[in-house]
Amino acid sequence: MSGDNRFVVVANRLPVDLHTAPDGTRTWSPSPGGLVAALSPVLENQQGCWxxxxxxxxxxxxxxxxxAGVLLxxxxxxxxxxxxxxxGFSNASLWPLYHDLIVTPVYHREWWAAYRDVNLRFAQEVAEVAAEGATVWVQDYQLQLVPGILRQLRPDLRIGFFLHIPFPSPDLYRQLPWREEIIRGLMGADLIGFHLESNARNFLDLCAVTEGLTVEGTAGTRRIDAHVVTHDGHRVAVGAFPISIDPGSLGEGEEGGVDKLRAELGNPETVILGVDRLDYTKGILQRLLAFEELLESEALDPASTVLMQVATPSRERIEQYQMARSQVEEAVGRINGTFGAMGRPVVHYLHQSLPKNELRTYYEAADVMLVTPFKDGMNLVAKEYVACHGDGSGALVLSEFAGAAVELREANLCNPFDLESIKRAILTAVQGLSTTPDVMKDRMLAMHRQVAEYDVNRWADAFLTSLEETR
Incomplete structure (x- = not known):
C-alpha cells in the first residue's frame, strides 16, 4: 500500500536533533551537516517527505x-x-575503503548482516510512504542496498542514488568481500550521481572490469553521457553532479560581530581558521603541525597570528576517531605551551558545533581558511567560506584531494600529505593578502561567482532533471 508522497528523500539521519530539557520536555531542532544544508531547501520547495x-x-x-512543512x-x-x-560496516568498513585506506578497513560478517538488515528496513519504510510513480532520492554510502530492494518492492518508483563521499579505484574496491551485493543494490537505481567525473569513472570501470557489466559512454558533469546495462537489461544512468551550498542558509552575521571576535582574539593581524568534523580524513593534525613549524621557523609571528580550529564532535565511540581527537588536542596543547602566553593562546580550539550565524561570523573574521582533507567528496566548508567573502577579502588554502578543488581552482592548493606543501600554501595566502591584494581579491571574487552561480538548487535541479529524463 503506497502513501501520498510524490517526492521522498531517504538518508541515514533525519535532519533534526532531539533535545531533552531538565523537566523532561523534548524538542527537535535542525541539525548541522552538509547533507542537511544541501537537501533541506529542496524538500521545503517540494513539500516532500524525508x-x-x-x-x-x-x-x-x-x-x-x-x-517548513517537510514531513519527517x-x-x-x-x-x-x-x-x-x-x-561498524558504514564507518569502520566502507568509510576508510572509500577514502583510499587512510586507515585500514575492518570487515566483519556480523556488521555486513546488520547493514543488509537495516537497508531492508529503510526500503520497506520508503515503499510504504511513496506514492504511485513517486521519485525517491536515496542518499549516501550507508544505504547502497536500498535502490535494489526498492526496485523489487516498488518497480513503479523512479529511483535516484547520490554518493556524497569519494568512490575509490576498482583495484581498492575489489577487496570488499560483499562488492557484488553492493553493486547489485546500486543497480536498482535509475540514476547514480557522484561529485566528480573521476569518481564516476572509477565506478564505471568497476562495473565493466570487475562485474562484467556493459558500460556505454563516458561520465559527464551535470548531464548523462554514460549508462550501465545490467544482466536483465535495466539501464542505469551515471553522472557527476558537484554538490554546493545554499548561501542564504548561513544567515546574517551579528552586527559588529567580526570586530568583537577579533578583539576577543587580541586583535591579531592575521586570523587563520579551520572548521571540520573531527575526522581522521580531514587532515586537522597535519595543518596544526604545519602551523607549528611556521611558528618555529619564525615565518609566522605568534604575537600577530592566531589559528582558530573548530572541530565538531563526530563518531566518538570509534577508536580511530578517539585517536584523532587525542592527537589533535595534544598538538593544540603543545603549540600553546610553546608559543602562547597566559591569557593569549596562539591556537583557539573548540570541540563543539556552532550555530550557522555564529559560524558565519567566524568565516567573515578569518583572513585565511584552511581546508586540508586527505580525501573529501566535495567539502562544503570551503564553499561556505567563499560565500561569506563576496567583497573579495580573504584567502582559501585547499587540499588538492578535496572535491571542491575541481571548481575552486583559484584557491591556494596544497598536498595535505606534505607538510612543506601546506606550509607554502599558508605562507602564500598570508603574504599575498598584503603584497598582492588585488590578485588575491580577483581570485576570491572568481570563486565567489562560482559558488553563487552553482548553488545547491542548481545541483538538485541538475540531478532531478536528469533523473526525470531516465523515464
Missing part, C-alpha cells in the same frame, strides 16, 4: 512536519543496529 533515523536508539516518534518519517533502529550498521 525518511531517516531520528538519532535516538530504540525509539521512533510518530511522523511529524517541520516548520522516522525509522527505528536498536542500539545493536546502530553499532553494527553505522559504527
Amino acid at each position: 525518511v531517516g533515523w531520528p538519532g535516538v536508539s530504540d525509539e521512533a516518534p510518530e511522523p511529524f512536519r517541520t516548520d 518519517h522516522p525509522v527505528r533502529l536498536t542500539e545493536a543496529d546502530f553499532e553494527g550498521f553505522y559504527e
Whole structure:
C-alpha cells in the first residue's frame, strides 16, 4: 500500500536533533551537516517527505512536519543496529575503503548482516510512504542496498542514488568481500550521481572490469553521457553532479560581530581558521603541525597570528576517531605551551558545533581558511567560506584531494600529505593578502561567482532533471 508522497528523500539521519530539557520536555531542532544544508531547501520547495533515523536508539516518534512543512518519517533502529550498521560496516568498513585506506578497513560478517538488515528496513519504510510513480532520492554510502530492494518492492518508483563521499579505484574496491551485493543494490537505481567525473569513472570501470557489466559512454558533469546495462537489461544512468551550498542558509552575521571576535582574539593581524568534523580524513593534525613549524621557523609571528580550529564532535565511540581527537588536542596543547602566553593562546580550539550565524561570523573574521582533507567528496566548508567573502577579502588554502578543488581552482592548493606543501600554501595566502591584494581579491571574487552561480538548487535541479529524463 503506497502513501501520498510524490517526492521522498531517504538518508541515514533525519535532519533534526532531539533535545531533552531538565523537566523532561523534548524538542527537535535542525541539525548541522552538509547533507542537511544541501537537501533541506529542496524538500521545503517540494513539500516532500524525508525518511531517516531520528538519532535516538530504540525509539521512533510518530511522523511529524517541520516548520517548513517537510514531513519527517522516522525509522527505528536498536542500539545493536546502530553499532553494527553505522559504527561498524558504514564507518569502520566502507568509510576508510572509500577514502583510499587512510586507515585500514575492518570487515566483519556480523556488521555486513546488520547493514543488509537495516537497508531492508529503510526500503520497506520508503515503499510504504511513496506514492504511485513517486521519485525517491536515496542518499549516501550507508544505504547502497536500498535502490535494489526498492526496485523489487516498488518497480513503479523512479529511483535516484547520490554518493556524497569519494568512490575509490576498482583495484581498492575489489577487496570488499560483499562488492557484488553492493553493486547489485546500486543497480536498482535509475540514476547514480557522484561529485566528480573521476569518481564516476572509477565506478564505471568497476562495473565493466570487475562485474562484467556493459558500460556505454563516458561520465559527464551535470548531464548523462554514460549508462550501465545490467544482466536483465535495466539501464542505469551515471553522472557527476558537484554538490554546493545554499548561501542564504548561513544567515546574517551579528552586527559588529567580526570586530568583537577579533578583539576577543587580541586583535591579531592575521586570523587563520579551520572548521571540520573531527575526522581522521580531514587532515586537522597535519595543518596544526604545519602551523607549528611556521611558528618555529619564525615565518609566522605568534604575537600577530592566531589559528582558530573548530572541530565538531563526530563518531566518538570509534577508536580511530578517539585517536584523532587525542592527537589533535595534544598538538593544540603543545603549540600553546610553546608559543602562547597566559591569557593569549596562539591556537583557539573548540570541540563543539556552532550555530550557522555564529559560524558565519567566524568565516567573515578569518583572513585565511584552511581546508586540508586527505580525501573529501566535495567539502562544503570551503564553499561556505567563499560565500561569506563576496567583497573579495580573504584567502582559501585547499587540499588538492578535496572535491571542491575541481571548481575552486583559484584557491591556494596544497598536498595535505606534505607538510612543506601546506606550509607554502599558508605562507602564500598570508603574504599575498598584503603584497598582492588585488590578485588575491580577483581570485576570491572568481570563486565567489562560482559558488553563487552553482548553488545547491542548481545541483538538485541538475540531478532531478536528469533523473526525470531516465523515464
